[in-house]
Amino acid sequence: xxKLEKISFAFPEQELFRDFTMEIPEGSISCxxxxxxxxxxxxxxxxxxxxxxxxxxxxxxxxxxxSYIFQETRILPWRTVYQNIAFPLLDKMDKYSARExxxxxxxxxxxxxxxxxxxxxxxxGMKQRIAIARAFxxxxxxxxxxxxxxxxxxxxxxxxxxxxxxxxQEEPRTVVFVTHDLDEALYLGNHIQVLSHAPIxxxxxxxxxxxxxxxxxxxxxxxxxxLGLL
Amino acid sequence: xxxxxSKNSWFSIAGALLMILIWEIIAxxxxxxxxxxxxxxxxxxxxxxxxxxxxxxSLGTTLLRGLLGFSIALILSFLIGIPSGLNRKVEAxxxxxxxxxxxxxxxxxxxxxxxxxRIDHVPVFIGFLTMFPILTTSLSSGIKxxxxxxLDMAKIYRVKTWRIFSDIxxxxxxxxxxxxxxxxxxxxxxxxxxxxxxxQPRFGIGSMMxxxxxxxxxxxxxSWTLVAVLIGFVFEKTLTLIEKRVIVWK
Numbered sequence: 001x002x003k004l005e006k007i008s009f010a011f012p013e014q015e016l017f018r019d020f021t022m023e024i025p026e027g028s029i030s031c032x033x034x035x036x037x038x039x040x041x042x043x044x045x046x047x048x049x050x051x052x053x054x055x056x057x058x059x060x061x062x063x064x065x066x067s068y069i070f071q072e073t074r075i076l077p078w079r080t081v082y083q084n085i086a087f088p089l090l091d092k093m094d095k096y097s098a099r100e101x102x103x104x105x106x107x108x109x110x111x112x113x114x115x116x117x118x119x120x121x122x123x124x125g126m127k128q129r130i131a132i133a134r135a136f137x138x139x140x141x142x143x144x145x146x147x148x149x150x151x152x153x154x155x156x157x158x159x160x161x162x163x164x165x166x167x168x169q170e171e172p173r174t175v176v177f178v179t180h181d182l183d184e185a186l187y188l189g190n191h192i193q194v195l196s197h198a199p200i201x202x203x204x205x206x207x208x209x210x211x212x213x214x215x216x217x218x219x220x221x222x223x224x225x226x227l228g229l230l
Numbered sequence: 231x232x233x234x235x236s237k238n239s240w241f242s243i244a245g246a247l248l249m250i251l252i253w254e255i256i257a258x259x260x261x262x263x264x265x266x267x268x269x270x271x272x273x274x275x276x277x278x279x280x281x282x283x284x285x286x287x288s289l290g291t292t293l294l295r296g297l298l299g300f301s302i303a304l305i306l307s308f309l310i311g312i313p314s315g316l317n318r319k320v321e322a323x324x325x326x327x328x329x330x331x332x333x334x335x336x337x338x339x340x341x342x343x344x345x346x347x348r349i350d351h352v353p354v355f356i357g358f359l360t361m362f363p364i365l366t367t368s369l370s371s372g373i374k375x376x377x378x379x380x381l382d383m384a385k386i387y388r389v390k391t392w393r394i395f396s397d398i399x400x401x402x403x404x405x406x407x408x409x410x411x412x413x414x415x416x417x418x419x420x421x422x423x424x425x426x427x428x429x430q431p432r433f434g435i436g437s438m439m440x441x442x443x444x445x446x447x448x449x450x451x452x453s454w455t456l457v458a459v460l461i462g463f464v465f466e467k468t469l470t471l472i473e474k475r476v477i478v479w480k
Contacts, residue, residue, distance in 0.1 A: 048386065066386060074383040078401040078479040087397065088387030118479040138387060 001026055002047075002142070002174060007056030009039075009046060015199040016042050019056070022193060022203050026060075029168065029175040029212070031185035032203075034195035035230055040178040043195075044068075044144045047176060061142055067135035069148040073127040075119055075134070081126075082106050082115045085133045092139055105133035108170060109163045125156035129163050136167040145177040149184055158214070161187055165212055182226055186216045194229045204229055267449040276453035284433075289457065291433040292353070296422045299357025300415065307365035307410075314366070315373025324366075332363040336421060340428045353425030353434065360421035361414040368410025372403040401479075408473040415465050423458055 002024040009017045016039035024030050034040050045051040047058060048066045075084045086102035093101070106115050109129040119127055128149065135143050149157050165188065168175065179185055185192050192206040206226065208216060250269050257268035267275070279285045314321040339359055343352045376399055384394050426436020435458055442451035 068383065068386045070379070070383065072379055074377075074379045076380065076397065076401070078477075079397070088384075088389055091388065091390050091393065120480060 002060035003058070004043075004046070004053075005057045005059065007046065007053040007058065009042065009051065009053045010199075011042075017046075017053070018199040018201050020200050020202065024060075024174060024176060025191055026174050027172055028190035029177060029188055030191045030193060031189035032176065032178045032193050032195060033182065033185050033226065033230065034178075034180065034200075035197060036180050038195055038198050039200055040180070040195065041146050044146055044176065044178055047142070048144055065139075065141040067138045067140040067143045069128075069131050069135045069143065069145040071147040071150050073119075073124075073131045075127055075130050077119050080116045080118055081111050081122070081130055084119070084130050085137055088134060088138050101137045105137040105167070108136075108167055109133040123156070125152055125160050128152065128160050132160070132164050132167055136171050140173065142174045142176065145175065145179075147179055148177070149179075150181070157184075164188065182223065182230075183217055185226075186219070186223070187214065188212050192226065194226055196229075264446055264448060267452065272449050272452050272456070275449040276456060279450065279453055279457075288433045288435055288438050289461075291431075292422060292426065292435040293461070295353045295426075295434070296357055296419055299354045299422060300361055300418060302354075303358045303361035303365055303414065303418070307362055307369055311366040311369030312373055315370035321370060328363045328366060331359055336360065336424060337428075340425055343425075344429050349429050349431045352429035353422045353431065353436065356425035357418045357422040361418040364414040364417065365407075365410045368406045368413075369403060372406025373399065375406070376402045404473075404477055408469065408477070412466060412469055415469065416462060419458070419462050419465060 004020060004022045004024075006019045006021055007017050008015075008019060032040055032043060042051060046053055047061060048068070049063075076087060079087060082102055085105050086098050089098035089101055092098070106112055109132055111126065111129055111133070114122060114126065119130070122130075131148070149160060152160060161184075177185070177188060186208070189208055189212070192208065193203040194206070195203050206222065208222075210216070253266075253269050257266045260266045263271060310324055314324045336356065336359075340352065340356055343355050347355055380398050381394065384398060389397075423434075423436040423439070426434035427440045428436075430437055430440060435454055439451050439454045442448075442454065
């Protein structure tokens with residue numbers, strides 16, 4: 001199981017992690033909740049090897065096998081919907097497989113009709129769906145998401161969440177989703193880890209039962225408990 | 231949309247007609263074809279020129295000189311502009327060259343070039359020196375505008391370096407490249423002709439203008455000027471058309 005073991009990490013101006021240990025269940029959606037600025041994005045950078053812990057160890061993540069869904073979609077303005085989804089695939093597989101995969105995911109995120117449009121013609125939610133399709137179509141073992149749905153209004157979010165869950169069911173893998181929004185975590189997660197304030201020394205884990213979705217948002221007991229920790 | 235473009239075109243046509251009218255009026259007031267011939271005489275002279283084979287020799291030679299200067303400027307601006315946009319040290323190293331070329335008056339460069347170079351090469355050299363700093367500056371400022379977020383994304387997805395160049399750097403450069411090209415070609419074309427006027431090679435639009443001027447053939451001189459203007463206009467329109475074809479995502 002992917003694991004962070006006794007990691008410590010500090011920027012010159014701030015200590016973020018101290019002897020912090022956390023397990024990430026394989027093949028499920030883990031939501032990492034924490035107050036803004038507590039080091040959630042740094043956690044993703046540590047997992048993806050962009051940053052390195054000053055002590056401790058991160059194990060169980062396949063080297064260089066990550067997809068990333070960013071808050072700003074980071075799609076290429078000069079490529080069409082389909083071309084954006086195919087963009088990272090072309091270096092990973094033969095042309096035929098890349099084409100087949102990009103087509104399948106364009107359809108899966110409901111963008112077939114917009115296949116050959118440029119992003120400037122699309123809404124924020126559609127652009128985020130391109131980023132989701134790109135991440136799931138890419139043959140990674142882990143998907144990292146950094147506040148990926150911030151900036152979308154609730155109606156759009158709901159639609160994007162559905163697309164996200166559909167993609168995950170199609171190609172399940174370990175997802176680490178960092179957010180400060182409890183509703184997002186409740187809606188999507190199989191697990192929630194709540195981080196303490198920086199320097200982070202521990203996290204508290206919650207298992208979520210049943211299928212992800214809207215129904216999760218009504219559990220007021222769990223909501224109260226998590227909010228108490230934030 | 232289409233309607234508004236054609237409406238604007240009508241205004242341009244009206245402006246051009248007004249210009250010709252003013253020309254006609256001044257020509258009537260001056261009433262001397264040795265000082266200012268009227269538009270009709272000029273057009274007749276132009277048609278006369280076009281019917282001679284030497285016209286095409288001069289036109290072709292000037293175009294060739296422009297193209298040569300332009301090609302050298304474009305290649306060198308890629309080789310120098312892109313590294314200097316990517317690296318501040320390269321930029322600092324290159325900047326004295328660019329600043330010197332850009333701020334030296336064209337005329338002093340021409341005077342020196344006449345001493346240094348074969349007469350035929352002077353206009354090419356002047357064209358190159360005019361276009362090179364404009365293109366280099368455009369490309370180096372374009373490269374700086376590359377979205378770091380897109381580069382990080384490509385790195386995470388392990389996209390190959392040459393595809394990062396062709397799919398991220400190059401499309402970012404296009405708008406800068408085209409605005410540089412429009413300015414450079416406009417200035418460059420005129421500079422080549424100035425170079426020809428002063429260095430007097432055997433053929434060339436500039437040489438023909440200089441000849442006409444020394445024999446006080448004003449109608450002929452204006453005709454050559456019209457040719458130069460027309461070609462500059464064709465360059466500009468062609469570039470704008472290509473730009474629209476290339477930058478389709480906006």
